[in-house]
Amino acid sequence: MPQLKPAAPPSRSHAQDLFARTRAMTARLAQPLAPEDMMLQSMEDASPAKWHLAHTTWFFEEFILKPHARGYRSPDDRFAFLFNSYYVQAGPRHARARRGLVSRPGVQAVLDYRAHVDEALGTLLEHSDNPDVAALAELGCHHEMQHQELLVTDLLHAFSYNPLLPAYRDPEPVGVTEERPLRFARHEGGLVEVGHEGGGFSYDCEGPRHRVWLDPYEIAERPVTNREWIAFMEAGGYGEQTLWLMEGWAVRERERWDAPLYWWQQDGVWWTYTLRGPQPVNLDAPVCHVSYYEAEAFARWAGGRLPSEAEWEVAFRDRPIAGNFLEQGALRPLPGGGPWGDVWEWTASSFSPYPGFRPPEGAIGEYNGKFMVNQYVLRGGSCATPAAQMRPTYRNFFYPHQRWQMMGLRLARDV
Secondary structure (H helix, E strand, O other): OOOOOOOOOOOHHHHHHHHHHHHHHHHHHHOOOOOOHHHOOOOOOOOOHHHHHHHHHHHHHHHHHHHHOOOOOOOOOOHHHHHOOOOHHHOOOOOHHHHHHOOOOOHHHHHHHHHHHHHHHHHHHHHOOOHHHHHHHHHHHHHHHHHHHHHHHHHHHHHOOOOOOOOOOOOOOOOOOOOOOOOEEEEOOEEEEEOOOOOOOOOHHHOOOEEEEEOOEEEEOOOOEHHHHHHHHHOOHHHOHHHOOHHHHHHHHHHOOOOOOOEEEEOOEEEEEEOOEEEEOOOOOEOOOOOHHHHHHHHHHOOOEOOOHHHHHHHHOOOOOOOEOHHHOOOOOOOOOOOOEOOEEEEEEEOOOOOOOOOOOOHHHHOOHHHOOOOEEEEOOOOOOOHHHOOOOOOEEEOOOOOOOOEEOOOEEEO
16 A cells, blocks of 8 residues: 555546556456356355455545545445445444345446446546545555456356356467476575665555565576476375474365365366366466465475565566566466466565554555564465556565465575
8 A cells, every 4th residue: 555645646647547447447357247146255255246346446435535525425325334344444344254145235236336436536536636636546446456356366266166167258278388497596685675665656565665684595487387286296295294384284184185276186187277167287387276385385395495575576676577467368377477477476474564664544554554464475466466566566465374366386495
């Protein structure tokens, strides 16, 4: 989350263009869905597509229109209770685990709500010279981009419980690929600066910029592939307790993990369920849907380790941000990519505040700070991440047992 008065606040025209593009992308993501699809909630961590459409709309209404648009009225004051997520200072909210039970308002009412807010915010942006309005609109768009990713990954998890294994997008064949050797690049380390420098959009947790000491290290030039993960499985990696953290082993036993999420074996071939339906596992694509615990066990088995987030940032911050992102439409990891896109990569770093971190005042300050406990940082973006979200300092974070996001890993080694 950004400061609301950055050194270079976004222009009104930038905010208008970003708002229009972001809202249009969300509409395109929802377009293939039937009303029944939009109601699905398969676990507490996930939310129905209809809720994502409404919550992102509520965010603009609550934090921009209500305080800044004179005379604005919500089409239904009850929406604030239904579609608040975790903003305690914004008022009471419906239980997260029961979002899938809210059949009313229906999908059309939610779409009408979006249209109502779009018109009101468009008018406000057209006539307001308040820099806070443009900055908050920019924040709201980046917030909605995060929910675009959640919309499709939550949907994949929900669809995976359907015995028909439906495809969200038309199936595409898995191409024939060649194994790409695993090479490492050396970095000398030393005293380096990491974190956002200011200027341009960032979330509050990406700063302040600060210094860290890095010992010399090596980092792999590509993520771990499905081919390598199958070798880990065939070597008994899921059954070798000495490879696992104690807590990770307990979760593995309880959940009976023996492969990445959505994988199964059929006639001696590994298959996976994707947003394009069931497909044979692409051996040379990055492995996906593995937890921190699995990634850490694999790294130990492979004779390496997970990089710290500072090591990852220093290694790749000068690489152009281009890759397999949401806009490419593949919606699954592909072979041959670089550090950006395809899969979020687990790091060894806990999601904790940088030195000097202070959350902004008010409800909007609840965006990141209160989640800085018991979670790990991931870097690089995924095939479900909007490209506009990405920058070298972006810190994604999840609990170590979670697997439903597009999560993979990259190896590092000490020198």
